[in-house]
Amino acid sequence: MFGTRKTWDLGHAPCLQELWKKDISLDASSVDFLMSDGEDDGSFLSLPTAAFSQRPSLTAELTETNAPSQQLLIQTLQDKVCEFQARLRSEEVTRHLLLQQLQQQSVQEKTCGGGGGVQTLQEEQLSALPNGERVQPGEQPSNRLNCPEEEQLVTRLRTQVEELEEKLLDQTQEVERLRSELGATDLEKQLELLVVENERLKQELKSCRSSELQKLEAAAETCSCSHCPYSQDAESLRREVSRWESQARQRERRLAELERELLEKTSRVESLHRQLDDSTRQLDDGRRQLEEARRRQGETEQKLGLRLQECEDELARQATAPPRVKYVTHTVEVESADSQKALAEMQTKNTTLQEQLSVQRQLLRELETQLHESQRTCAQLRTQILVYEGEMERAQGQLEAEMQNLEEEKNRVIEEAFIRAESEMKAVHENLAGVRMNLLSLQPALRTLTCDYNCLKRQVQDFPFMLDKAITEAKQEICQVISEVSSTNQELLRKYKREMNLRKKCHNELVRLKGNIRVFCRVRPVSQEEQDAAADAKTMLSFDSDDDAILYLSNKGKIMTFELDKVFAPQATQEEVFQEVQSLVTSCIDGFNVCIFAYGQTGSGKTYTMEGVVDDPGINQRALRLLFSEVTEKAPDWDYKITVSMVEIYNETLRDLLGENPTDKLDIKMNPDGSGQLYVPGLTEFTVQSPEDINRVFELGHMNRATACTNLNEHSSRSHALLIITVSGFNTATGNRTQGKLNLVDLAGSERIGKSGAEGSRLREAQCINKSLSALGDVINALRSKHSHVPFRNSRLTYLLQDSLSGDSKTLMMVQVSPLPSNMSESVCSLKFAQRVRSVELSSSSRRHENSSTSSSPTHDSVELDSPPVTPVPLPISRASSAGSTLSSASRTPSSSRRRSQSQLSTDRQVDRASPLVGDGGQDD
């Protein structure tokens, strides 16, 4: 027995004891920890971590509406879980206490020597285990009974936790859905209300606008005057309506913006509501799962209570049963190893369970953390929802305020428009009444007007026939008048042509009677320098106060009388000189060739007479201006062309002063067309159309003359300068053509060589001058003598002037005389030559007419000389020449001198032949 008892010694199970103690202490601390956790936190949430990780926004979607119930539900779940864990832990504690009691009983039986009794007791206790189970050797009875249930409980707990998580998710979704429905409904209602209100406002605005416009149009129709006050009111109303329209458009735009904002927020709230629905649905599911877990927990508790009750009963039964030491000892000896093995297994299982519990605790903490985050997110969402709702309320408030303002303004505008419309209506009614009165008063006048209108209508209907008749009569009258006018015009034209021809004939005859060669004399004044320089500056010339054709010259004590066509005293002006010349110039327009040349010694005033000075131009410029004025006067019937050439004859060399190269020598040739006319090949001709053109031509001529000569004054004294003006005319009415040539010649000085003492080149110049002047005298003598041969070709000068010296050409020689005594012999020579030239009569041949119609014109013989002359210019009476007579001024009268006979001229011709032109100079030559 004792040996048996030795084998029962607890020394074989020290580690079991320690293990149990250790387990108990661990379990107690764990229980305390768990209890403290459960009590302190109370937020055990059985949502799995994966569920939150998969739905991170789920917690954030919890809304304020279901938050209290959800928290309550979570709190309830946490309480249940904690209660269940506490029960689990208390069951474990109870089981450990039972084991400790069993161990204590065994120790007591050992110490009391009743090993067999202990073994018997244990056997009885083990046999008395519920369900007839026998305690196996080495196995702790209660432990063997509870382990599967714990595993099942843990499994069930996990399942329940998962189910709770799912339920919580469903519940949350349901809550969200409910909240979404509620919120969406509100928002939709608000939106619908806003849209309806907007449409209503638009309709009201449109109707108000249309009514205002109709009123305005009606007012405008009733009064269409621009200055009427109704039109002005209507205009102001239109402006106001347009202003309101612009404001309405602005508010519509603002409303559209608010609608857009509202739509955005509505969509956002809808999404939040959808999320809240999901959370509510999950919460419902979690609730259901929690109820299911609670139910299962109740069942488990019930089972555990029954099992505990059975254990207690068994322990009580074993305590009351007598000890069976031998048997127990044997049993203990036999079963101690098994018990130790069972204990080790139980310890292992306990360890596993503890690990599982720690995992569950960790999971619980994570879930609690997630719950906190979800609560925080929920609070943020709640705040955001509140902000959105505030904004919506504010926008709605603004919208309402704007609507209110619009309504008020609309009412005010309508009221004002109504008032205005009423006043306008009143005025329109008044006008209407006035118009009615006027209408009544105008009705008689209207009847009269209607009668008049009918009469006029009949007249208008008859008008085309009357008009046709009148037009026909008028046409006949017009045709008759036209034919009469045409015949009259023809007659007038015929008379005009006849008169024109007659005028030309008369003019020609008058000039012919005056003499084709006319000689004027001009005495230049004594300059101030000459008076200051010479004591004998006293003039030797005197004039006849009664006859302007007589010049007296006192020479060597004798008085010489010279009778010319005209004598110009020193005080004669350029204009007075030109007055005597202009009849020749105008005959150039009629188709005559005219030659005007200034003759005289150097310094006698030739250039002054021909060219003049800038302020007082001479014959050249005045002649051209006169031609322009005459041509302009005849412009309606005549088309004239005036061309100008300028040449210089120096040392028998002809140069073109208007050419590009004035130093080139020109030649004079017969025109190859067989007309017998001379022409200068290469001579430049400028067509002048205005006085400005004339000035340019003269400037160019002077410039070229100055360019060609080193000393202009010296050179100009020894060269002949010719200005050749050609006037070509075409009568557009008659078709007649005329061409006249005007030669304006500034001859070289005619002084004698012996007096000047020239040598070398000067001698050559003087010889050339004398040659040309002698040739001119020979030509004039031949013409005067009516020789068959006239020596035109003896000099360039006479050759160039051939057509202006022959035929019916007109020649004017202006003899320039110096009044100084020192020049007296030269003056005598010049005057003698002038008197001889004056006796020459050019043959009167027909003028050159290029038109064949000239042949049908009246001939010179057919001209009726008793007809009054057409030319208005008074011309000097032609005078007979009386050359070289030395008469005293007292013994002769101007009238007697004018009637000198031609026979006397023949006597003078005999005298002149010895010294043809240059007087003494001719003898010197």
Ligand SMILES: Nc1ncnc2c1ncn2[C@@H]1O[C@H](COP(=O)(O)OP(=O)(O)OP(=O)(O)O)[C@@H](O)[C@H]1O
């Ligand atoms: N009628 C006049 N009134 C005033 N001054 C005159 C008049 N005639 C000539 N003179 C002056 O006499 C001077 C000489 O005149 P001008 O040069 O015309 O003589 P000329 O005969 O042309 O000399 P040349 O043969 O050298 O060219 C000039 O200064 C000119 O101004």
